[in-house]
Amino acid sequence: MEFHEDSTIIFLARSQECLYKRYTYRPKTSFSYQFPLQSVRSSMAHHGNDVLNRTSFHFQPHRNWINDPNAPMYYKGFYHMFYQHNNLAPKFSNIMIWGHSVSQDMVNWIQLEPAFVPTESYDRHSCWSGSATILPDGKPVILYTGLEEHKELDRRQVTVLAEPKDASDPLLREWVKPKNNPVMLPPHDVPHDCFRDPTTGWQGQDGVWRVLVGAKEINTERGMAVLYRSDDFVEWTKYPTPLLAKEHTGMWECPDFFPVAITGKEGVENSVNNASVKHVLKVSFGGHDCYVIGKYSSENEDFVADSEFTNTTSDLRYDHGTFYASKAFFDNVKNRRINFGWVVETDSEEDDFEKGWSGLLSLPREMWLDTSGKRLIQWPIEEINYLRTKQVSLDNTHLSGCSNLEISGITAAQADVEVTFDLPILEGNPQVLDSDQVDDAVLFDRGSSAGCVYGPFGLLALASSDLSEQTAIFFKIIRRGNGYSVIMGSDEKKSSLRDNTKKSAHGTVLDIDPRHEKISLRCLIDHSVIESYGAGGRNVITSRAYPKLAIGEAAKLYVFNDGTRGVTISSLDAWSMRNAEVNLNAL
Numbered sequence: 001m002e003f004h005e006d007s008t009i010i011f012l013a014r015s016q017e018c019l020y021k022r023y024t025y026r027p028k029t030s031f032s033y034q035f036p037l038q039s040v041r042s043s044m045a046h047h048g049n050d051v052l053n054r055t056s057f058h059f060q061p062h063r064n065w066i067n068d069p070n071a072p073m074y075y076k077g078f079y080h081m082f083y084q085h086n087n088l089a090p091k092f093s094n095i096m097i098w099g100h101s102v103s104q105d106m107v108n109w110i111q112l113e114p115a116f117v118p119t120e121s122y123d124r125h126s127c128w129s130g131s132a133t134i135l136p137d138g139k140p141v142i143l144y145t146g147l148e149e150h151k152e153l154d155r156r157q158v159t160v161l162a163e164p165k166d167a168s169d170p171l172l173r174e175w176v177k178p179k180n181n182p183v184m185l186p187p188h189d190v191p192h193d194c195f196r197d198p199t200t201g202w203q204g205q206d207g208v209w210r211v212l213v214g215a216k217e218i219n220t221e222r223g224m225a226v227l228y229r230s231d232d233f234v235e236w237t238k239y240p241t242p243l244l245a246k247e248h249t250g251m252w253e254c255p256d257f258f259p260v261a262i263t264g265k266e267g268v269e270n271s272v273n274n275a276s277v278k279h280v281l282k283v284s285f286g287g288h289d290c291y292v293i294g295k296y297s298s299e300n301e302d303f304v305a306d307s308e309f310t311n312t313t314s315d316l317r318y319d320h321g322t323f324y325a326s327k328a329f330f331d332n333v334k335n336r337r338i339n340f341g342w343v344v345e346t347d348s349e350e351d352d353f354e355k356g357w358s359g360l361l362s363l364p365r366e367m368w369l370d371t372s373g374k375r376l377i378q379w380p381i382e383e384i385n386y387l388r389t390k391q392v393s394l395d396n397t398h399l400s401g402c403s404n405l406e407i408s409g410i411t412a413a414q415a416d417v418e419v420t421f422d423l424p425i426l427e428g429n430p431q432v433l434d435s436d437q438v439d440d441a442v443l444f445d446r447g448s449s450a451g452c453v454y455g456p457f458g459l460l461a462l463a464s465s466d467l468s469e470q471t472a473i474f475f476k477i478i479r480r481g482n483g484y485s486v487i488m489g490s491d492e493k494k495s496s497l498r499d500n501t502k503k504s505a506h507g508t509v510l511d512i513d514p515r516h517e518k519i520s521l522r523c524l525i526d527h528s529v530i531e532s533y534g535a536g537g538r539n540v541i542t543s544r545a546y547p548k549l550a551i552g553e554a555a556k557l558y559v560f561n562d563g564t565r566g567v568t569i570s571s572l573d574a575w576s577m578r579n580a581e582v583n584l585n586a587l
């Protein structure tokens, strides 16, 4: 099919009431907030819980189940998001398919027909995760995991290659699985059910393609990123040694491997490798997306990482909360690297059936290397700011010990908040706490003020007016040796009066010295999910909350200080957020 702008517009117009007029997304300048708004919200079951905590600007399919984001890419004017989907029920299934949506800004999305469903013996039992690669001629290809129908090896995991049926269709609506599939089978030292999630490909200096496949060594808990090479992207040969492996980490799922610039925020295309870049290897294991930074050489075929995976809280993590199986891509329109992760529900399966949906994706996060070279910085893409509407601000406001300050005038259930705290000079404090020796549960507990010089202080999101419901995103400053440590936490313990939701206390040590830097926090609050970016995105925590009272217009936002010493709010800006148009079109 030839690409005709008009036919695409007609398709989109039919799909979603012409939201994408002539391909140009313009943020609405005057917006009057209505609540609840539009089809999904008004058609979803009401349960007293504001359409059961449905989000308003996070990616979700129209209904039913989503898990991993797959193969994000930009192609001929559209961003594409594929995802692990059960389109029949709000639960993971034995037959997983690839959902597919398109967007022009990664904020508003249109749901298309599923891209991959089981059709062949090699993917009869599911189409699991994978990635897209744009070949040098501009054509995209996808490698995904097929769960094979196999006589002896039940649901053997194999790698399947797929190509667009019509590369001139910017919506990439139809895909074909060529004859020579599957293109990779589990090697002899890998169990048949521990071989999955091929990465985006990159070309070495020799022009040869490489991809990684997540795996685990047979009879051990040694996680591995198995390396494959190919001249034509069709025939793949396993390289004798994995690019990286580590004992006691278990199966490595959803690996991601990409270069990052040593200086500056710009993203780099996957095959770039020179003195100005380092490489990031992310793997998903133990419920977290962990990463290492290092130097990759295609000549030596090795990756020398600056640190090791430890399978403890000291691993570098993209997110210290509810976030898994993420996938990043290079956006060549704006030269940036963008990552999306899967945010699972933490209410009950019964609730998911009541809601009619389960799971969502994190906001698209731009990623770049911190000036220290030791970690990545993550920040919501600038397009998210187009959703900001009514704003309230504060500056230079003292918050005395044991006090709360309500931030009113915005829609607190659907908000973007940026706050910076200033602490009077941190002098010597008699209480010394060596945080290395303190259990994480105590360190990250909002209720424990052991060794606290300041705090806990921060925001109370999705709070009810009597504060019986609240999710605290907080900081504690503790004395550590001759200096100080900043703990950042997100405490879900009081997030809901309902007792059938999982309520965790997430936390991490924030990578700043509070003697020299102010403590900043950005929270994006969206009904049942809160993404919190500490210190300009050096540490991120995603939380889930399913309030019963703090819903819709009844939800409140506070700044709080549970510590005995006062802190200063140097600045605070909070915005109501508009609804994004996310997959509103039922298929």
Ligand code: DQQ
Pocket (backbone or CB within 6 Å): 067, 068, 084, 096, 128, 129, 130, 145, 196, 197, 253, 254, 324, 325
């Ligand atoms: N989810 C997929 C797998 C992947 C896992 C199945 C990670 O391919 O390893 O839905 O969440």
